[in-house]
Amino acid sequence: MDTKAMENVAPYLSRIANALDRLSPPAAEQADLSAHEGYIWEAKTKVFQAIDSIQRLPLESLKGIQQQRETLMANTRAFAEGRRANNALLWGARGTGKSSILKAVHGALIEEGYNIGLVEIQREDLADLPLVMSILSAADRPFILFCDDLAFEQDDVSYKSLKAVLEGGLSGRPRNLVFYATSNRRHLMPRQMMENERSSAINPSETTEEKISLSDRFGLWIGFHSVDQETYLDMIAWYVTHYKLPIDLEDAQKQALSWAVGRGNRSGRSAFQFILDLALRLKIDI
Secondary structure (H helix, E strand, O other), rough: OOOHHHHHHHHHHHHHHHHHHOOOOOOOOOOOOOOOOOOEEOOOOOOEEEEOOOOOOOOHHHHOHHHHHHHHHHHHHHHHHOOOOOOOOEEEOOOOOHHHHHHHHHHHHOOOOOOOOEEOOOOOHHHHHHHHHHHHHOOOEEEEEEEEOOOOOOOOOOHHHHHHHOOOOOOHHHHHHHHEEEEEOOOOOHHHHHHHHHHOOOOOOHHHHHHHHHHHHHHEEEEEEOHHHHHHHHHHHHHHHOOOOOHHHHHHHHHHHHHHHHOOOOOHHHHHHHHHHHHHHOOOOO
C-alpha cells in the first residue's frame, strides 16, 4: 500500500480504534483495603469488591457452641493484636454454625475497636491465592482470609495453592494474614475418595497423602456437631425474645420442633430458618 493510500485509510482505522475503546468496559478499580469491614475476591477482574455491611448473627445468639466460640475468639483476638495465630479449619455437619461463628467473631472484634478485615475467596478461585496474599500483605491492617465450604475432588489441583498459604514457603506467611476455612469434611475429601486414592495410587506417599494430610496443616481444628433438643429450643427462645415476636414461647417452640422433624435435623441454621418463616407468618420484618 502506497503512502497516499495509507493516509486515506488512517482516519478510518482511528475511528475504529476509538469505537472499540468505547465498547471496552473500564478497568476494574481495586477497593480501598483500609476502608471497609469486608471484601470478596473477584477472580475475573482480579480485584477486591468492598462489602460495607456483612450479614452476620450476634455472637450471643449462637447457642451450643460456646467452646468453639471461645477457641476461635482467642485465636482471632491474638491475631488482631499482632500476635502469631493459627490458621483454622472449622469442620462439621451442615448448618451447625461454622460460617456464622466466624463472621460473628469478626463482628464482635470490630465492635471492640479492632481494625481487622474479612476477605472471602471462593474455593474455585484458590489458584489466585498467591496474588491475593501479595496484595493483602502490602496493606497496613490484619486480614482473615476466609474460604467457605472448602473441599477437594478427584482431579483438583488447587490444593497446592492452599498448601503454599498454610506452609508459607520460603518467605513465610505474611504476619497480617490468617486463613480460616469451613468444611463439611474433616479431611477436606470424601472418605471413599481417600480410600480409593490410597489403594490405586502408584506412590500413595506423595500426591495422594499430600491431599489427604492437607487438613493437618491447619494449626487449629474446631469441630461442630448437631445440637440436642434443649439447645435447639434455647435458640428458638433467644430469637423469639430478641426479635420481640408476638407469640407464646411454648407455642413457638412446639412449632419449631415440628419444623426440625420436617427438616430432618436440629441445627442453628434450621432454627433461624424457622424463625424467618415464623416472622413471615406473623407479618413481622426482622
